[in-house]
Amino acid sequence: MVTLAEDSYPGSIPSMPTTLICCSIPIDDAEDLPLGLDRARRAAEAGARLVEWRIDALAEDPEAASLVARLLGESPLPGIVTCRPTAEGGLYEGDTTDRVSLLEAIGTGPTAPRYLDFELAEYQRSANIRQKIELVVDHERQARDLRTGLILSTHDFEGRPADLMRRVAALAESPSCAVAKVVWQARSLRDNLEAFDILRARTQPMIVLCMGPFGEMTRILAPKFGGFLTFAALAEGLETAPGQPTVHSLLHTHRFESIGPATRVYGIAGWPVDASMSPQVHNAGFDSIDFDGAYLRLPIPPEWEHFKATINAFLDHDGLDFSGMSVTMPHKEHLVRLVLEREGVLDEVSAISGAANTLVVGEDGALMALNTDAPAAIDTLVEAMGSTTADLRGRSVAVIGAGGVARAICAGLLQHGACVTVFNRTETRGRRMVDDLAERIPDARIELGTGDSLSTESFEAYINCTSVGSPDGSDPDSSPLPEEVVLDGDVVVFDTIHSAEPTPLLRRAREDGARIATGRAMFIRQAELQFEAWTGVRPAAGLFASTLASD
Numbered sequence: 116m117v118t119l120a121e122d123s124y125p126g127s128i129p130s131m132p133t134t135l136i137c138c139s140i141p142i143d144d145a146e147d148l149p150l151g152l153d154r155a156r157r158a159a160e161a162g163a164r165l166v167e168w169r170i171d172a173l174a175e176d177p178e179a180a181s182l183v184a185r186l187l188g189e190s191p192l193p194g195i196v197t198c199r200p201t202a203e204g205g206l207y208e209g210d211t212t213d214r215v216s217l218l219e220a221i222g223t224g225p226t227a228p229r230y231l232d233f234e235l236a237e238y239q240r241s242a243n244i245r246q247k248i249e250l251v252v253d254h255e256r257q258a259r260d261l262r263t264g265l266i267l268s269t270h271d272f273e274g275r276p277a278d279l280m281r282r283v284a285a286l287a288e289s290p291s292c293a294v295a296k297v298v299w300q301a302r303s304l305r306d307n308l309e310a311f312d313i314l315r316a317r318t319q320p321m322i323v324l325c326m327g328p329f330g331e332m333t334r335i336l337a338p339k340f341g342g343f344l345t346f347a348a349l350a351e352g353l354e355t356a357p358g359q360p361t362v363h364s365l366l367h368t369h370r371f372e373s374i375g376p377a378t379r380v381y382g383i384a385g386w387p388v389d390a391s392m393s394p395q396v397h398n399a400g401f402d403s404i405d406f407d408g409a410y411l412r413l414p415i416p417p418e419w420e421h422f423k424a425t426i427n428a429f430l431d432h433d434g435l436d437f438s439g440m441s442v443t444m445p446h447k448e449h450l451v452r453l454v455l456e457r458e459g460v461l462d463e464v465s466a467i468s469g470a471a472n473t474l475v476v477g478e479d480g481a482l483m484a485l486n487t488d489a490p491a492a493i494d495t496l497v498e499a500m501g502s503t504t505a506d507l508r509g510r511s512v513a514v515i516g517a518g519g520v521a522r523a524i525c526a527g528l529l530q531h532g533a534c535v536t537v538f539n540r541t542e543t544r545g546r547r548m549v550d551d552l553a554e555r556i557p558d559a560r561i562e563l564g565t566g567d568s569l570s571t572e573s574f575e576a577y578i579n580c581t582s583v584g585s586p587d588g589s590d591p592d593s594s595p596l597p598e599e600v601v602l603d604g605d606v607v608v609f610d611t612i613h614s615a616e617p618t619p620l621l622r623r624a625r626e627d628g629a630r631i632a633t634g635r636a637m638f639i640r641q642a643e644l645q646f647e648a649w650t651g652v653r654p655a656a657g658l659f660a661s662t663l664a665s666d
Contacts, residue, residue, distance in 0.1 A: 134338040134341070134342050134343065134344060135164040135165055135343070135344040135345075136163045136164055136165070136344065136345060136347050136362055136366070136371065137163065137164070137165035137166065137344045137345070137346050137347065138154075138155070138158035138161075138165070138192075138346075138347055138348070138349055139166075139167040139169055139346050139347070139354075139355040139356070139359065140154050140158070140166055140167065140169065140349070140353075140355075141171070141172070141355055142168055142169065142182075142183075142186065143172040143173060145173075145178065145182055147173075148182060148186060151186060152186065152189055154353075155190045155191055155192055156191050157349060158192065158362060159191045161349070161363055161366070162372075164192065164193075164344075165192055165193055165194070165229070166190055166192040166193075166194050167194070167196075167232070167346065167355075168183065168187075168190075168194055168196050168197065169198075169199070169205075169355055170196060170197070170198050171198055171199050171200075171206035171207040172206050174207055174213075174214060174217055175207075175209060179217055180220040180221055180224065183196060183221050184224050187221075187226040187227065187228055188226040194228040194229055194230075195228060195230040195266065196230070196232070197231075197232040198214055198217065198218060199232075200214070200234070200237075202236075203234050203236070203268075203269075204356070211237060211244070215244055215247050216247075218247075218251065219248075219250065222251030222252070222263045223250070223251055227251075229263065229264065230265070230293070230294065231251060231252070231263055231264075231265055231266065232266040232268055232296065233248055233265060233266070233267060234270075235267050235268060235269040235282060235285060235286060235289075236269065239285065245291075248265060248291065249265075249291045251265075252264060252265045252291050264293030264294060265291050265293050265294075266292075266293065266294045266322070267289055267291075267294070267295055267296065268295075268296035268297070268298065268322075269282045269286070269298070270298045271298070271299040272299075272300050272326070273300060274299065274300050274302050275299050275300075275301075275302065275306060275309070279297070279299070279309075282297065283295070283297060286319075287318055287319060292319065293319075293320065295317070295320070296321070296323075297310075297321070297322070297323045298322075298323075298324045298326060299326065300325070300326045300327050300330070301325035301328075301330035301333075303329055303416075303424075303425065304329050304413060304414070304415065304425050304428075304429075305424065305425055305428050306325050306329060306330065307325055307330065307333050307336075310323045310324065310325050310330075310333045311323075311336070311340045311432075311434060311435065312434075314337075314340040314341055314342055315340055315341070315434060321341075321342065322342060322343050322344055323342060324337070324342075324345065324346070325358075326357045326358050327357045327358045328357075328358060328389065328414050329358075329414060330357075330358045331358055331412060332413075333345075334346070334358065334359070334360055334365075335360065335365065335369050335371065335374070335409065336374060336378075336409065336411075338371065338372075338374040338375060338378075339374050339378050341376075347359055347360055347361055348362070349361065349362060350363075368395055368398055369394065369398060369410075369411075370398055370401065370402055373402070373407070374409050375407070377407055377436070378407050378408060378409050379407060379408045379409070379437075379438040380408070380409055380429075380435055380436055380437050381397065381408055381409070381410045381437075381439050381440055381441075381649065382410060382411040382412060382440045382441070383410070383411075383412055383440065383441045383442075384413040384415050384422070384425075384441070384446055384450075385413075385414070385415070385442065385443035385444055385445070385446060386414060386417045386444070386445060387414060387587065388412045388413065388414050388443065389412065389414070390586075390587050391412055391443070391614075392613070392614070392638070392666065393412075393441050394410050394411065395662055395663065396642050396658075396662050396663065397441075397642065397645075397646060398410050399658060399659070399662040400646045400650075401650075403654065403655060403658055404650065404652050404654075406652075408438070413425075413440065415446065417445045417446075419449050419452070422446050422449040422450075422453065423449070426440075427453075427457075430457075430476065438476045438649065439473070439476050439645075439649045440474045441473060441642075442472050442473065442519075443472065444518055444520070446519075447470040447471055447472055447519025447522070447523070448469055448470050450471045450472070450484050451465055451469055451470060451471050451484055454471070454474070454483070454484040457482055459481060459482030459483055459484065460481075460482070460483050460484075461484045462483070462484065462486060464485075464486035464489040464490075464523060464526050464527060464530075465484045465485060466555075467526045467530075467552070467556060468519075468522040468523045468525070468526035468555075469522060469551065470519035470520075470523050471484035471485060471486045471519075472485070472486055472520075472641065472645075473485040473486070473487050473644075473645045473648060475648050485644075485648055486526075487640075487641040487642075487645050487648075488519075488520050488523040488524065488641050489524060489526055489527035490527065490640070490644065491637045491641035491644065492524045492527060492611070492637050492641075493507070493524075493527045493528070493531065495632045495636045495640060496576060496607065496609055498632070499607045499630050499631060500607050500630070501630075504531050505531075507528065507532060507533045508531060508532030508533065509532060509533070509534060510533045510576065511534045511536070511573075511575050511576075512533050512534065512535050512575065512576045512577075512578060513535075513536050513564070513572075513577045513578065514528070514536070514578050514580060515537075515538045515539070515577070515578065515580060515581055515595045515596075516538075516539060516579065516580030516581040516595075517537060517539040517541070517544045517545045517547075517548040517580075518580060520611055521537070521539075521548070521580035522548055522552070524578060524580060524611075525537065525548070525552055525561065526555075526556065529552060529556045529559045529560070529561060530556065532560075533560070534560040534561075535559075535560065535561045535562075536561075536563075536564040536568070536572070536574070537549050537561065537562070537563050538563075538566070538568075540581075542563070546563050549563045566597075569597060569600065570597045570599040570600060571599070573601070574606070575605070575606065575607065576607040576608075576609060577596060577600070577607070577608050577609065578611065579595045579596075579608075579609070579610045579611060579612065579618075579620055580611050581595055582612070583595040583620075584612055584615075584618040584620050585614055585615065585618070586614060586615045591615075594618075594620040596608075596620060602623070602624050602628070602629040603627060603629060604629065604630065606624075606629045606630070607630045607631070608620060608621065608624035608630070608632070609633075609637075610632075610633065610634050612634045613633070613634035613635045613638035614634075616634070616635050617631075617633075621633065635663065639659045639660055639663070643659060
């Protein structure tokens with residue numbers, strides 16, 4: 116049986132707080148017990164320190180108390196018992212009195228849990244319920260010389276509750292509350308900052324988490340702000356609340372046990388970013404040089420207003436230590452605009468292209484926007500060509516797309532004297548990019564092509580900068596090149612999509628004998644440049660590639 120540090124449970128905040136990982140395991144009926152205990156053993160092996168037994172459905176069983184006693188007696192980890200009613204996002208539909216009686220039997224039994232989780236609203240509603248719950252947490256079991264602590268909780272699955280701070284105050288004022296728990300559905304990334312502020316102002320052990328895709332930050336960064344624990348699932352598909360990470364991802368991808376008050380925060384901003392591989396590579400890089408950083412996914416809706424409000428809030432928060440980020444579609448042009456508004460500086464490619472993919476925040480708060488896409492793409496292209504950047508002069512290159520990555524690649528090609536023809540589904544957007552680059556780069560040889568010319572003209576290289584063929588896009592099985600385009604050994608085909616390899620475009624190019632350049636090769640190069648900009652250290656050769664290969 117794994118035990119918990121004496122100064123951590125329940126009661127005063129430890130002088131050196133350690134945020135625990137608690138694995139949630141639902142038990143729906145008696146037949147689930149062997150599987151549940153097996154999952155608890157696997158959670159312990161994976162690195163969890165607590166297990167939460169969710170008995171919402173099991174509570175209807177007449178033998179529920181004895182079944183839970185078996186779980187608690189045979190579990191390899193200390194346990195939290197939670198029986199959540201439907202009103203607070205659970206499955207229990209029975210009578211409140213029956214539920215409290217069950218918790219009373221469990222909590223005063225010989226194999227009582229380390230904690231019972233009970234809702235603030237029910238606790239406040241009835242003096243009789245308070246008396247029964249307090250009886251449980253005041254009950255001493257001589258055999259173990261322990262008491263069951265009360266986690267008093269409040270949840271809102273719709274959004275931030277209007278009376279959030281009143282609830283926080285009520286939790287603090289409840290004398291039997293060993294751990295206060297506040298959870299709500301995040302509406303944006305900015306909700307995480309309020310959660311962190313609540314944790315920083317705590318007067319007792321607290322769990323403050325935001326649910327959903329916008330709330331992942333609170334789960335990963337709980338150790339930075341002194342959270343008592345964070346909940347995790349044993350594996351994907353076993354989550355008991357929206358947005359729960361797995362135990363493995365917390366400990367291995369996100370280096371959870373290395374996060375502390377001084378940890379610097381980085382991330383990948385985009386829409387969507389749920390499939391991004393950036394957290395794997397950058398966190399592995401931080402680990403390799405013992406750098407105190409945490410890299411997260413930052414989903415920000417596509418509008419400029421969302422991007423501006425979110426990143427400004429991160430930069431202005433005095434406890435987040437937001438130190439930089441990668442930026443992907445559709446925010447690369449937004450990053451340039453934001454940095455200029457905050458009187459930061461742009462590197463040459465960002466200034467020319469009007470798009471950047473990297474934010475660096477200096478020790479003094481000064482901002483710099485970099486574009487590592489362009490040099491990474493150029494190096495990847497010339498490697499596939501078997502040449503050097505000097506050999507790009509006069510080469511004819513077709514660029515498909517007119518987003519941020521297309522802008523950067525076009526700028527890089529034009530700086531090296533290539534002849535660029537842009538093809539874009541929306542002619543107006545394509546024309547705007549072509550005219551803009553032609554104005555910014557002296558003697559630029561760039562023009563806007565048409566769909567017919569892509570089929571009829573010959574180019575020495577084709578570069579796809581769209582999402583066509585991406586498994587995360589709307590057209591995952593298609594290729595952006597018309598069938599009429601002739602591909603052979605004299606042609607290089609470069610697909611910047613890095614989330615799948617090979618893409619439909621690259622499969623066709625390989626079958627036709629063309630030379631190929633992959634989005635993954637470009638991704639690794641641009642990530643290495645980002646990492647060096649943030650840490651001052653170039654990652655070890657092959658580290659990022661091996662990290663992606665093993666993921």
